[in-house]
Amino acid sequence: YRANPAANEEAFAGGWFHTGDQGRLDAEGYLQLTGRIKELINRGGEKISPIEVDGALLSHRGVAEAVAFAAPDAKYGETVAAAVVLNEEGKRLGEGAVEDIKRHVGTRLSAFKIPTQIFITDELPKTATGKIQRRFMVDAFINKPKDGAVGGSTLDLDALPNDGYYTIAKSLRALGVRVVYGVIGIPVTQLASTLQAVGIRFISFRNEQSAGYAAAAAGYLSGIPGVLLTVSGPGVIHALAGLSHAQVNTWPLVLLSGSCETGEVGKGSFQELDQVAAVRPYTKFAGQARAVGEIPAVLEAAFKAAVSGRPGGAYVDVPSDVLMAPAPAGPAPPPPAEEARPARPAAPAADVAAAARLLAGARRPLLVVGKGAAWARAEGPLRALASGAGLPALGTAMGRGVVPDTYEHSANAARSLALAGADVALVFGARLNWQLHFGEAPKWAANVKFVLVDVEPSERDARVSHFVLRGDAGVVAGQLLDALQGTELPRPEWRDWTSRLAAKSAAAREKLGARLARTTHPLDYGTTLRVVRDALATLPRPPLVVAEGANTMDNARLLLEPVTVPRTRLDAGTWGTMGVGLGYAIASATQDPGRATVAVEGDSAFGFSGMEVETIVRYGLPVTLIIFNNGGIYGGDRRGRELRAAAARGLAAVGHAGDPVPTDFAPVSRYDLLAQAFGGRGVAVGTAEELAAALREALASGGPSLIDVTIDPQAGVESGNVHAFNFKPPEK
Structure with missing residues (x-):
């Protein structure tokens, strides 16, 4: 009700807040809530409880989930409609399911309460916390009907000027x-x-x-x-x-x-x-x-x-x-x-057979999965290949989840050892660019043999690879698994390799656990992301997490785990582009509104696209923005002494001695007030307890929220994990 005087005027009367809930007192004096008054279906003056219709629908043997709602009607103003998810028994009814459900409901309710439209769907739209909200149903099934909906209205595509x-x-x-x-x-x-x-x-x-x-x-x-x-x-x-x-x-x-x-x-x-x-x-x-x-x-x-x-x-x-x-x-x-879309191409059989022989003869194999494999929807075949052959698997930042982090031989926590030790690397949908250290020593072993699986590899990547399997990631994974049939995998000599990776992973997790066990004040990245991770773990469905910013993105990759579902991590990508975060979040929320979207934003990165907060609020999107506010780019003044002194002298000489450090922002920046200015939920926090409470409220709301988190300016490093690219003169 913040900044909404009309809603306040309607809800407050005589000093009382009217919630709009329906309910009844039972014989023992307990209040039982039975629904929302605004959700009642007004069919020509007849008030119909959608919950009553829900019950009748759910009593049908073939209905797994159901929700009734008011649909606009020219004659009665509103009439009853429903969306239904069928169970296996219901699916066996085929095209007769809708009429069978209507007949069944008619045995329990009056004729005017029987839904005139029943939409069969695979999934009901839900909030991030799994709650069904009836007010979204008209948009989901009538204004924007889903392909394959049964019994719904159709669009009149010939009603507009043909221009x-x-x-x-x-x-x-x-x-x-x-x-x-x-x-x-x-x-x-x-x-x-x-x-x-x-x-x-x-x-x-x-x-x-x-x-x-x-x-x-x-x-x-x-x-x-x-x-x-x-x-x-x-x-x-x-x-x-x-x-x-x-x-x-x-x-x-x-x-x-x-x-x-x-x-x-x-x-x-x-x-x-x-x-x-x-x-x-x-x-x-x-x-x-x-x-x-x-x-x-x-x-x-x-x-x-x-x-x-x-x-x-x-x-x-x-x-x-x-x-x-x-x-x-x-x-x-x-x-x-x-x-x-063209057919998904297979690699030449002879190339697949040769690559399979190389892989079977490896002593320290490694499966690398990139975002190209995620785009190809190759998770099924790649999971089968990894587990069937017992291959250690490493995901790139946006390739994670194709093979889940919970996989027995996941090497994500032992990345350096996996790269340096592998003698054969099977690379699916990833390029040998700076993100994989160009496939070169010292990050990789000097004699490593790459098997590159790509639908269209670059000339350079093809040149440095031992084999190139040109084809779709999912199709080629299936081809390799078939080619390896009859080969004893995993090979006994792989056990030492997988044991070393497992030990390294366990040590890394133990070290990470010790870091996360600390609660700091002012907040650092570890404490903040631990609270975020714990909050996300309570959601009924894995959220889509957007991360951008130097330290913010790097720490989020490390701490917001495990990733078990593909295409649920988005970051700055191949170029390390800043400013992508809010656009990504809006894409996620509009493509899959039933999944929570959480954008973890450094304050510098947020500044590139901050006005899109208004877009998120205007459309009421289920997006939670978490701004890591450390007061600038990287946080703190990280210049060497000589450069700092020279800059001060130069500014003083031209009359601008008061200019701020180039990496500093206004010290009183409050990004939560930006969300409030547009009528959204905005809150500023500075402790772990405040952040946990704000996250609970934001995620439960199913709508737009912005949380401004004050971070210790000295908690990070310059340019995150690529700080070596930014030349710094030696200290004297």
Whole structure:
């Protein structure tokens, strides 16, 4: 009720707060809550309790979960609808399930209480704490019906003007798009509402960079290219951040932008830019639709390019006159995204057999799993390969969870030993770049043999690898497992190797446990992340965790474990890009609203995209932001004495002796007040107890929250784990 006078006026009367709950007193004087007054279904004046309908639905032998809710109705104002999850017995009813459930409910309730619409779904939308909220059901099943829903309303896709806007919206829906991210203005403002009209959610951002990071992450999380919508000219330039980020991280993203009218090209038109040329270095495909009839084909080509081979960015340019032009009679929309995606390729059988022989002959094998394997949804085959062959497994930061951290031979806690000791490394969906130390000594053994599994390896990675298996990660994992059949694995001589890794892991966990056992004040990273980890462990479903910032991200990777589910960790990625956090969080919350999203943000990283707090609050997204506030970049003044003195002398000489240290922020920064300014939940904490309480409240709310955590400025190191890249002169 904070900053909401209308809600306060409605709820407070006569000094009493009216909760809006229904209830009854039983004979012994106990109050039993039976529901919410606002959830009553008002069917032409008849008040229907949804809980009563729930009970009737759940009494059906084939129903595992059910929720009744009010659906809009032209005649009665509201009528009863329901969403149902079937158990195995219910699934055997097939297409007759809905009518069978209705007949069953009719034996227990009056006819007017029988649901007129029943939606069969695999999962009911829930909050992060597992609570079903009826008020979300209309949006989930009627306003935005799920594919395959039975008995629901359908969208009238022919109700809008048949122009370029409508052709784009209809084509995107056919391609499987359900959420678009962006910033609107001339000439694409109308497109956002047209997207909504055909059942596509449009998330309106404050900045194209953050929207681009959201679209990139959405493509990775969903398996369908994320879509970013921008205006022309500067909008496209701002979007290059997200487009290039998607390209370097190999995530599928399609940028869709308006451009100046075709007849004004070269005349200095409003926001004129050769946008196709501008984006080409950061894309796999860049094309322009020069007529409405070309839009479906250009979009299809962009989607195919974004997901084929190594995923990446694609661009579609639509001039403003094409957007507004009427469409020719019946342009066929492109096929669904599944049809646009190429088949998952297998590696040549001879190459697989040779790699299997090399692996079987290894003395110290290692399985390395990258985010490319996570994108490929290869967790099933890779888990089977790891456990079937008894391979030690190491996940990269975003590859973790493909093989769970709880796997018997997980080497995540013994990374240095695993890299330095391996004689054969089987690398799935990861590049031998700086994050894997280029595959070179001294981090790796000088004679290590790499077997690289990649759908489209780089020339350099292929050159330094002993074998390259070109193919889909999941398919190749299955091929290798088949090729190893009949081979005695794990080999007896591997026991010493796996025992050494296990001992190193146990020692690392013991050391980490001792670090986490301490409670510090002011807070350090260990204490803070221990409290966060304990809070996340109480959730019914593993959350998606976003982490960015130098020390914040590095410590979060180490402490927020175990990771048992793939694609539940997002960080700054291949470039170490700062500013991605809030866009990522919005992508997560819109792609999987039933999963809690927690963004762990350094205060410097948060500053790149902090205004997207308003976006999160405006859409009521289930996002908890935790800001590690140490007062600056890295925290504290970490310059050498000579540099510090020279800087002070130079500033004094030009009359600016009072300038702050370049890495310092305002000492009284309160990021929680930013959330409050937009009507969201914001709280500042400084102790472990305060943080634990704030997290309990935030996660239970199922809505947007921001927690500002004061951290000891001296708790971290410069640039996190890559501080060696930042040259520092020697002290004298």
